[in-house]
Amino acid sequence: MSISVLITDDHPVVRAGIRALLTNEPDMDVVGEASDGAEGVAMQQEFDPDVVLMDLRMPGMGGIAAIREIRAAHPDRRIVVLTTYDGDADIHRALDAGACGYLLKDTLGREVVNAVRNAAGGRKVIPSPVAGRLAEYTPRVDLTPRELEVLAYAAKGLRNKDIARVIGRTEETVKVHLKHIMSKLDAADRTEAVTIALQRGIIHIDD
Amino acid sequence: MSISVLITDDHPVVRAGIRALLTNEPDMDVVGEASDGAEGVAMQQEFDPDVVLMDLRMPGMGGIAAIREIRAAHPDRRIVVLTTYDGDADIHRALDAGACGYLLKDTLGREVVNAVRNAAGGRKVIPSPVAGRLAEYTPRVDLTPRELEVLAYAAKGLRNKDIARVIGRTEETVKVHLKHIMSKLDAADRTEAVTIALQRGIIHIDD
DNA sequence: CTCGCAATACCTCATTGGAGGTAGCACGAC
DNA sequence: GTCGTGCTACCTCCAATGAGGTATTGCGAG
Numbered sequence: 001m002s003i004s005v006l007i008t009d010d011h012p013v014v015r016a017g018i019r020a021l022l023t024n025e026p027d028m029d030v031v032g033e034a035s036d037g038a039e040g041v042a043m044q045q046e047f048d049p050d051v052v053l054m055d056l057r058m059p060g061m062g063g064i065a066a067i068r069e070i071r072a073a074h075p076d077r078r079i080v081v082l083t084t085y086d087g088d089a090d091i092h093r094a095l096d097a098g099a100c101g102y103l104l105k106d107t108l109g110r111e112v113v114n115a116v117r118n119a120a121g122g123r124k125v126i127p128s129p130v131a132g133r134l135a136e137y138t139p140r141v142d143l144t145p146r147e148l149e150v151l152a153y154a155a156k157g158l159r160n161k162d163i164a165r166v167i168g169r170t171e172e173t174v175k176v177h178l179k180h181i182m183s184k185l186d187a188a189d190r191t192e193a194v195t196i197a198l199q200r201g202i203i204h205i206d207d
Numbered sequence: 208m209s210i211s212v213l214i215t216d217d218h219p220v221v222r223a224g225i226r227a228l229l230t231n232e233p234d235m236d237v238v239g240e241a242s243d244g245a246e247g248v249a250m251q252q253e254f255d256p257d258v259v260l261m262d263l264r265m266p267g268m269g270g271i272a273a274i275r276e277i278r279a280a281h282p283d284r285r286i287v288v289l290t291t292y293d294g295d296a297d298i299h300r301a302l303d304a305g306a307c308g309y310l311l312k313d314t315l316g317r318e319v320v321n322a323v324r325n326a327a328g329g330r331k332v333i334p335s336p337v338a339g340r341l342a343e344y345t346p347r348v349d350l351t352p353r354e355l356e357v358l359a360y361a362a363k364g365l366r367n368k369d370i371a372r373v374i375g376r377t378e379e380t381v382k383v384h385l386k387h388i389m390s391k392l393d394a395a396d397r398t399e400a401v402t403i404a405l406q407r408g409i410i411h412i413d414d
Numbered sequence: 415c416t417c418g419c420a421a422t423a424c425c426t427c428a429t430t431g432g433a434g435g436t437a438g439c440a441c442g443a444c
Numbered sequence: 445g446t447c448g449t450g451c452t453a454c455c456t457c458c459a460a461t462g463a464g465g466t467a468t469t470g471c472g473a474g
Contacts, residue, residue, distance in 0.1 A: 010313055011291070011312040011313055012224075012313070012314065012315050012316050012319075013221055013224040013225060013228065013289070013312050013314070013316065013319065014220055014221060014224055014312065015224070016223075016224035016225075016227045016228050016316055017219075017220040017221055017222070017223035017224025017225070017226075017227065018220060018223075018224070019224075019227070020223045020224065020226070020227035021220065021223050082220070084218070084291070105218040105220050105221065106217055106218055106219070107219065107220070108219050109219045109220065109223055112219075112220065154398055155398065155399070155402045156399060156402065157394055157395035157396050157398055157399020157400075157402070158395070159395070159396070187364055188364035188365070188366070189364050189366070190398050191361055191362065191364055191397050191398045191401055192362070192363060192364020193364075194398055194401060194402060195362045195363065195364070195401060195405075195412060198402075198405065198412060199412045205402060205405060205406045
């Protein structure tokens with residue numbers, strides 16, 4: 001029996017590439033293509049695929065939220081992330097949300113196929129370059145919601161005083177949050193904290 | 208006679224997608240795939256394609272440098288950029304380097320095909336979402352080499368004093384550069400200057 | 415029930431950062 | 445030759461930032 005796969009990616013070119021790779025395999029069957037998270041959730045309900053290939057950062061509902069929704073309804077669904085983003089925060093969030101694999105788009109075609117097959121077989125798929133990021137000296141960093149909020153405003157160039165105003169707190173509180181942020185990210189100042197956070201996928205430019 | 212196309216992209220999945228899209232067209236022929244800029248330059252020498260589809264930001268030689276090299280040797284070569292990055296600085300640099308088209312990866316498959324055909328026919332290919340960025344209120348910003356250098360260091364969290372030390376200048380000079388940078392980018396402070404520059408493709412995180 | 419932690423707020427202090435102005439020098443464009 | 449511009453450097457001044465510290469509240473885990 002063949003492995004049914006649902007592709008979820010907002011780039012038509014990428015979808016075409018994955019489809020081309022998988023349809024060459026006699027034991028695989030692409031049952032649908034979704035272009036964002038919400039569509040992905042709906043289509044996996046409809047087609048009940050063995051494996052969902054999922055991009056992160058799509059317009060509308062992103063991949064992480066989609067993974068959570070799918071896993072909530074179908075805890076046994078196999079979801080493999082296929083994305084260009086290699087920030088360790090993204091990897092952690094995806095796996096925490098319930099993904100069973102994480103591939104980067106510079107993965108060779110053959111390896112994508114193998115990953116789908118392994119995922120369908122119930123195995124975890126974490127290639128060594130990705131696994132490296134998980135283990136690396138970057139010890140798992142969790143910013144609190146408040147800290148994320150403050151950091152996002154700092155990235156937009158707001159001064160502590162202005163951040164305090166928009167979140168309805170005192171400037172001193174904002175300073176403490178930023179101090180914790182810089183400490184957690186091992187940043188010398190707010191500017192480096194922002195670049196580190198962007199690099200590791202902790203915040204995004206389009207907030 | 209069919210249109211010969213060279214694909215240059217570091218993502219195997221994307222290459223497969225483009226190949227799948229173009230080989231469906233009877234008048235198109237994918238003559239090769241390169242995975243970085245240097246390979247792209249070499250392969251277009253070898254295969255003399257009508258159109259080169261070029262990604263930006265590849266490991267080793269990037270797309271911009273590759274476009275410059277190709278155009279220097281073959282001013283009539285048609286080069287179409289196909290990338291995920293929509294910062295206006297990237298678009299400007301690519302067109303300045305000699306690209307005759309600029310597509311984003313969220314372009315529909317059919318439009319990619321049309322773009323290749325138009326490029327081969329000698330027409331410029333700037334879809335409206337991209338053209339929008341060119342015209343947009345973002346009036347072309349050019350940072351000087353020194354300013355780019357200073358901004359990159361600022362992004363890494365160096366203080367003005369430290370930036371001054373590594374570039375062998377006084378702190379006051381660094382301040383002036385940063386002042387000009389913030390003025391050009393319309394940023395409230397160095398932190399916003401960094402995020403704006405990252406967003407618009409003026410600097411990259413992996414400097 | 416405690417313990418830990420997030421979030422809040424206050425304090426002091428030294429350093430940094432950014433606004434404003436002026437000005438010399440080198441180089442390329444016109 | 446002159447103009448514009450990039451790069452350099454100096455000056456002053458005040459606001460903002462970051463490093464220390466302490467402490468209260470509330471909440472969830474154990």
